[in-house]
Amino acid sequence: MGKISIHEWFSKKQKEKQQQNSSSEKLNIPDNLWIKCVSCKTALYAKELKENLNVCPKCGYHFKLSALERINLLIDGGSFKELSPTLKATDFLGFFDSKPYAKRIEDAILKSSLNEAIVIGEGLIENIKTSLGVMEFSFMGGSMGSGVGEKFTRMIEHSIENKIPAVVVTASGGARMQEGIMSLMQMAKVSAALGRLRETGLPYIVVLTDPTTGGTTASFAMLGDIQIAEPEALIGFAGPRVIEQTIRQKLPKKFQRSEFLLEHGMIDLICERKNLKGTLSKILKFFVE
Amino acid sequence: MKQNFDEIKNLLPFESHLKDLFKKIEELKKLSEKEEVNLEEEIRMVRKRIDAMRQDIFSKLTPLQVVQVARFIMRPTTLDYISLIFEDFIELHGDRNFSDDAAIVAGIAKLDGRSVVVIGHQKGHTTKELIARNFGMANPEGYRKALRIMRMAVRANKPIISLIDTSGAYPGLGAEERGQAEAIAKNLREMAVFTVPFISIITGEGGSGGALGIAMGNRVLMMEYSIYSVISPEGCASILFRDATRAPEAAKASKITAKDLLEFRVIDEIIKEPVGGAHNNYKEAAANVKAAILKHLNEISNFSSRELVADRYNKYRNMGIFVE
Numbered sequence: 001m002g003k004i005s006i007h008e009w010f011s012k013k014q015k016e017k018q019q020q021n022s023s024s025e026k027l028n029i030p031d032n033l034w035i036k037c038v039s040c041k042t043a044l045y046a047k048e049l050k051e052n053l054n055v056c057p058k059c060g061y062h063f064k065l066s067a068l069e070r071i072n073l074l075i076d077g078g079s080f081k082e083l084s085p086t087l088k089a090t091d092f093l094g095f096f097d098s099k100p101y102a103k104r105i106e107d108a109i110l111k112s113s114l115n116e117a118i119v120i121g122e123g124l125i126e127n128i129k130t131s132l133g134v135m136e137f138s139f140m141g142g143s144m145g146s147g148v149g150e151k152f153t154r155m156i157e158h159s160i161e162n163k164i165p166a167v168v169v170t171a172s173g174g175a176r177m178q179e180g181i182m183s184l185m186q187m188a189k190v191s192a193a194l195g196r197l198r199e200t201g202l203p204y205i206v207v208l209t210d211p212t213t214g215g216t217t218a219s220f221a222m223l224g225d226i227q228i229a230e231p232e233a234l235i236g237f238a239g240p241r242v243i244e245q246t247i248r249q250k251l252p253k254k255f256q257r258s259e260f261l262l263e264h265g266m267i268d269l270i271c272e273r274k275n276l277k278g279t280l281s282k283i284l285k286f287f288v289e
Numbered sequence: 290m291k292q293n294f295d296e297i298k299n300l301l302p303f304e305s306h307l308k309d310l311f312k313k314i315e316e317l318k319k320l321s322e323k324e325e326v327n328l329e330e331e332i333r334m335v336r337k338r339i340d341a342m343r344q345d346i347f348s349k350l351t352p353l354q355v356v357q358v359a360r361f362i363m364r365p366t367t368l369d370y371i372s373l374i375f376e377d378f379i380e381l382h383g384d385r386n387f388s389d390d391a392a393i394v395a396g397i398a399k400l401d402g403r404s405v406v407v408i409g410h411q412k413g414h415t416t417k418e419l420i421a422r423n424f425g426m427a428n429p430e431g432y433r434k435a436l437r438i439m440r441m442a443v444r445a446n447k448p449i450i451s452l453i454d455t456s457g458a459y460p461g462l463g464a465e466e467r468g469q470a471e472a473i474a475k476n477l478r479e480m481a482v483f484t485v486p487f488i489s490i491i492t493g494e495g496g497s498g499g500a501l502g503i504a505m506g507n508r509v510l511m512m513e514y515s516i517y518s519v520i521s522p523e524g525c526a527s528i529l530f531r532d533a534t535r536a537p538e539a540a541k542a543s544k545i546t547a548k549d550l551l552e553f554r555v556i557d558e559i560i561k562e563p564v565g566g567a568h569n570n571y572k573e574a575a576a577n578v579k580a581a582i583l584k585h586l587n588e589i590s591n592f593s594s595r596e597l598v599a600d601r602y603n604k605y606r607n608m609g610i611f612v613e
């Protein structure tokens with residue numbers, strides 16, 4: 001794929017989204033809408049929230065970012081080059097729950113304007129050339145099936161080929177069950193790619209965002225040389241409900257949140273969104289300079 | 290020789306109609322003792338009938354029935370297989386960080402005269418054993434013990450054999466505190482680059498990441514009536530179908546049997562089980578497992594370290610079905 005500027009790319013995606021939205025009767029959230037903060041319940045002016053990187057100005061609650069917004073936040077303007085943009089999942093099991101998987105894929109593509117639950121590519125983070133993967137939670141809960149596994153692996157291979165660091169921003173409910181065993185095998189595949197990357201000595205940085213659980217956590221999301229988390233993100237292996245049912249007791253407050261993981265030695269640092277790019281670039285500099 | 294267990298009590302739900310035939314054998318045995326007549330031939334005939342019926346039943350198992358066999362409490366465990374397949378097993382304990390997890394056993398042993406490391410999930414045949422082993426559901430320290438001992442195998446340049454039988458990694462509070470996800474993830478990354486031959490066998494339940502956490506062999510084999518899945522049929526039914534009673538459907542849809550996984554090339558071979566499943570003849574089951582291990586080990590044991598890593602990398606690198 002030819003190199004286009006992030007602005008061109010962004011506006012192309014936005015245009016696609018608008019077209020799709022008009023056909024699927026969904027409306028863009030108007031800028032003058034009020035949004036209630038999930039955490040402090042304050043009514044927030046949507047435009048103001050957006051300008052504040054989707055972080056509540058009152059309590060600091062970090063709302064989700066789309067993959068495109070995240071790329072915009074982290075990558076130097078105009079430097080992002082997407083890789084494998086057309087790679088898509090396919091319903092090879094003919095899996096049918098409340099609707100066919102094939103339909104789920106189609107709906108997710110329309111809803112997110114992306115072809116899979118991860119966007120991969122290469123770009124500059126404060127002038128440091130980096131491979132980047134950003135997960136999109138609105139695409140089937142950021143679940144990892146063959147498509148996500150393949151794209152993540154290609155992103156790591158891109159790092160190895162070009163001798164550049166790799167950064168991933170996670171947001172995922174875990175394995176994509178509609179792909180059966182093949183989704184489990186993605187855990188092996190992506191981890192094997194990271195095993196290779198590690199032998200080259202190139203750094204791999206993970207940014208954990210809300211939520212990151214299941215097979216994603218038990219593979220590439222926990223293998224960073226440095227593990228960064230956004231505040232209060234849910235990060236765990238098993239879901240809280242499963243654990244509660246298993247141990248038959250109430251879980252402690254803040255269980256499986258970033259702060260809990262920091263306390264238990266599972267992550268290196270918690271970083272507020274406004275400082276994320278700066279922190280990432282300092283860490284990358286440590287490795288590449 | 291069969292292991293000592295009550296065949297009538299240990300009939301699986303879907304073969305309960307064989308009960309009368311087993312009773313008949315008992316009657317014949319009693320009669321032969323009482324009247325001092327030789328009824329061996331008659332008994333053999335009934336056995337033959339049972340075997341034929343079983344063969345028929347087992348050739349038509351539904352995926353959920355396979356799940357029942359795979360989870361059966363009398364199914365041979367890792368320690369059963371170890372005692373029947375290997376010699377001079379010395380169990381090694383502990384992760385050197387936190388504790389020794391009884392849900393995973395590991396050690397050094399001889400396999401036909403060759404030194405190997407063997408690891409596996411351990412369940413049990415009684416409630417007491419199962420509780421002591423946490424039902425084969427490992428905590429992070431179990432995965433870390435496995436990694437420690439597998440790494441030792443790599444340093445000693447000895448093959449690794451892993452036996453998989455778990456419903457999954459333990460979803461507990463402590464497990465989360467101590468990094469269940471990190472422990473499994475690290476195992477996956479490290480197993481990928483092991484420079485020694487590595488064979489994994491799914492003997493019973495291959496439950497998701499908890500199974501995969503010690504199962505990244507160059508060759509992955511599955512017992513005929515074992516299962517390997519990303520989520521249990523019950524879990525799949527309750528999450529995706531929002532109805533736990535739809536497990537039979539979920540089991541079918543998720544493709545979790547050995548035959549399915551061979552079709553997807555996720556596994557390399559199916560290991561035959563004795564008539565009526567492995568629990569009916571531990572020795573035969575173990576002999577089949579041993580033959581399969583030796584066959585695959587021989588195929589890859591002349592690979593160089595580099596070739597072993599490449600072979601394993603390519604195996605997993607190529608897994609996935611997508612369009613572009």
Ligand SMILES: [Zn+2]
Binds near residue numbers: 038039040041058
């Ligand atoms: Zn707030």
